[in-house]
Amino acid sequence: xIFLDFEAPVASLYERLQKVKEISQTEKVDLQSAIADLxxxxxxAKHKVYKNLSPWQRVQLSRHPERPYTLFYLKNMCENFTxxxxxxxxxxxxxxxxxxxxxxxxxxxxxxxQKGKDTKSRQYRNFGMANPEGYRKALRLMKMxxxxxxxxxxxxxxxxxxxxxxxxxxxxxEAIARNMYEMAQLKVPIICIVIGEGASGGAIGIGLGxxxxxLENTWYxxxxxxxxSSILWRSWDHKEKAADQLKLTATDMKELGLIDEIIPxxxxxxxxxxxxxxxxxxxxxxQQLAYLMPIEPKVLVKKRIRKFGAMGKVEIVN
Amino acid sequence: xxxxxxxKEGITTKTAExxxxxxxxxxxxxxxxxxxxMRQHRENLYVCEHCDYHARIGxxxxxxxxxxxxxxxxxxxxxxxxDVLGFSDKKSYKVRLKQTKRKSGLDDAIxxxxxxxxxxxxxxxxxxxxxxGGSMGSVVGERIAKAIDYSIENNMPFLIxxxxxxxxxxxxxxxxxxMAKTSARLTLLAEAKLPYFSLMTDPTxxxxxxxxxxxxxxxxxxxxxxxxxxxxxxIKETIKRDLPEGFQTSEFLxxxxxxxxxxxxxxxxxxxxxxYAYFRx
Ligand SMILES: [Zn+2]
Numbered sequence: 001x002i003f004l005d006f007e008a009p010v011a012s013l014y015e016r017l018q019k020v021k022e023i024s025q026t027e028k029v030d031l032q033s034a035i036a037d038l039x040x041x042x043x044x045a046k047h048k049v050y051k052n053l054s055p056w057q058r059v060q061l062s063r064h065p066e067r068p069y070t071l072f073y074l075k076n077m078c079e080n081f082t083x084x085x086x087x088x089x090x091x092x093x094x095x096x097x098x099x100x101x102x103x104x105x106x107x108x109x110x111x112x113x114q115k116g117k118d119t120k121s122r123q124y125r126n127f128g129m130a131n132p133e134g135y136r137k138a139l140r141l142m143k144m145x146x147x148x149x150x151x152x153x154x155x156x157x158x159x160x161x162x163x164x165x166x167x168x169x170x171x172x173x174e175a176i177a178r179n180m181y182e183m184a185q186l187k188v189p190i191i192c193i194v195i196g197e198g199a200s201g202g203a204i205g206i207g208l209g210x211x212x213x214x215l216e217n218t219w220y221x222x223x224x225x226x227x228x229s230s231i232l233w234r235s236w237d238h239k240e241k242a243a244d245q246l247k248l249t250a251t252d253m254k255e256l257g258l259i260d261e262i263i264p265x266x267x268x269x270x271x272x273x274x275x276x277x278x279x280x281x282x283x284x285x286x287q288q289l290a291y292l293m294p295i296e297p298k299v300l301v302k303k304r305i306r307k308f309g310a311m312g313k314v315e316i317v318n
Numbered sequence: 319x320x321x322x323x324x325x326k327e328g329i330t331t332k333t334a335e336x337x338x339x340x341x342x343x344x345x346x347x348x349x350x351x352x353x354x355x356m357r358q359h360r361e362n363l364y365v366c367e368h369c370d371y372h373a374r375i376g377x378x379x380x381x382x383x384x385x386x387x388x389x390x391x392x393x394x395x396x397x398x399x400x401d402v403l404g405f406s407d408k409k410s411y412k413v414r415l416k417q418t419k420r421k422s423g424l425d426d427a428i429x430x431x432x433x434x435x436x437x438x439x440x441x442x443x444x445x446x447x448x449x450x451g452g453s454m455g456s457v458v459g460e461r462i463a464k465a466i467d468y469s470i471e472n473n474m475p476f477l478i479x480x481x482x483x484x485x486x487x488x489x490x491x492x493x494x495x496x497m498a499k500t501s502a503r504l505t506l507l508a509e510a511k512l513p514y515f516s517l518m519t520d521p522t523x524x525x526x527x528x529x530x531x532x533x534x535x536x537x538x539x540x541x542x543x544x545x546x547x548x549x550x551x552x553i554k555e556t557i558k559r560d561l562p563e564g565f566q567t568s569e570f571l572x573x574x575x576x577x578x579x580x581x582x583x584x585x586x587x588x589x590x591x592x593x594y595a596y597f598r599x
Contacts (some may be wrong), residue, residue, distance in 0.1 A: 163548030
């Protein structure tokens with residue numbers, strides 16, 4: 001287990017528990033009651049730590065190195081999943097994955113940002129920062145899904161679209177804009193779920209759909225707290241304050257009318273029980289698909305455009 | 319006119335004199351630093367007569383350049399910004415809005431107007447960089463959405479003149495969603511078979527370039543404008559090397575296939591009229 005700074009009370013108890021378990025094994029003594037006692041204490045400490053998480057703490061949890069990523073969901077959610085590669089234009093982006101999955105008999109086109117678990121795979125996945133070909137691969141797959149009347153599910157988890165020379169040469173801005181434009185009019189249901197970081201254009205490039213949900217410990221914003229802090233205060237030191245100001249948590253986003261649903265995570269975050277997390281997400285997807293699939297495509301598209309049309313807060317002064 | 323005020327500040331005469339001078343007198347080019355008579359510069363549509371630099375101008379100036387007889391009707395001015403998140407950095411967004419309104423004489427970073435272009439009706443939404451860097455918040459998104467609806471109801475083509483650093487941080491995800499909102503709404507304009515012209519001017523970056531600005535039936539730009547997704551500073555910090563000459567300019571984008579045309583400001587009106595006619599005839 002990897003613990004974050006604010007999880008120190010849980011971490012120390014967990015360490016003690018590991019030690020007691022070790023002793024009970026090596027010394028062959030029965031320490032059941034001590035173990036049970038510690039487990040109870042851990043549970044209590046967890047409740048205390050996770051009861052009132054600050055926005056910044058949720059940002060930290062959203063980036064937890066053991067957090068489940070897109071491919072983990074797909075492998076554990078679908079009976080079969082086949083990844084499909086390439087945008088047919090330039091190449092295959094490793095920061096966005098996609099493919100067909102069998103979700104209890106229903107074929108679904110899954111798209112998602114993909115991060116890595118260790119130094120090597122993180123680099124391979126470019127830290128979940130997509131280039132234009134990632135967005136174009138996503139669009140190619142979504143168009144195919146539309147052609148064959150298959151619903152689309154997008155998992156968002158990115159610190160941002162990649163800011164590089166080649167990304168600009170190949171039209172990062174156009175790729176993101178085109179995806180939103182096309183997603184607005186796809187004639188099949190689209191469900192978008194923020195499973196980690198929902199950073200700005202990089203996230204919304206696969207984020208326009210009929211249902212928008214966020215896992216409990218994720219964030220969705222126009223800018224990361226660090227970048228916001230560095231722009232406003234010329235340093236990263238105010239990232240916690242920036243996280244407060246940006247109203248980036250799932251609860252804030254629901255209150256602002258920008259998402260439909262908050263998907264609960266196990267106590268301590270998705271990584272504490274990834275399988276339960278996958279199950280919860282799967283049941284949300286199935287429930288929403290059951291509702292969305294019978295809707296006539298024309299109506300679906302109209303509602304989708306209207307849904308996003310209602311987003312924003314203005315004052316009408318006559 | 320906010321823009322004249324800004325220009326005047328760049329002149330080396332004393333403040334008191336500047337205020338009294340009826341016509342600004344001198345303009346110093348921000349690019350080549352050469353000076354020219356303000357009146358001449360204005361007649362030149364704010365393009366430097368020495369180096370052809372297209373100075374940043376506002377919505378009012380564009381409306382005057384494009385609409386016949388400089389006549390147009392402003393739309394959707396009832397849509398006003400407010401600080402819904404209670405955002406505060408060095409100053410609160412509420413105060414910032416109030417101060418920016420007073421200083422710029424504008425009520426947000428976009429103005430919508432309807433008028434005629436060589437006799438034919440056209441809706442234009444033009445952005446103002448002087449209003450919080452032309453940033454896109456809820457008002458920009460809502461005015462564009464309403465302008466699209468208006469274009470459809472009245473069967474008119476639509477032109478957006480972009481000039482923006484991107485989304486407005488003080489409105490956080492509300493501003494982010496304007497990217498999706500405007501992009502989605504543009505599909506209705508396409509369905510109505512009405513042409514959408516996107517003119518990108520210096521600068522067009524971030525959430526604006528990555529939404530409506532790049533979605534034109536015709537993607538147009540003024541010469542040498544900065545256009546891109548990420549800002550040059552961010553890219554430089556990420557890749558830790560210098561950026562190539564001419565990177566993210568209009569000319570660079572045209573070479574990479576993202577623009578239909580670069581239009582000099584002196585040809586803007588006539589070229590737009592010509593393009594409009596192709597769709598009409
Ligand atoms: Zn010059």
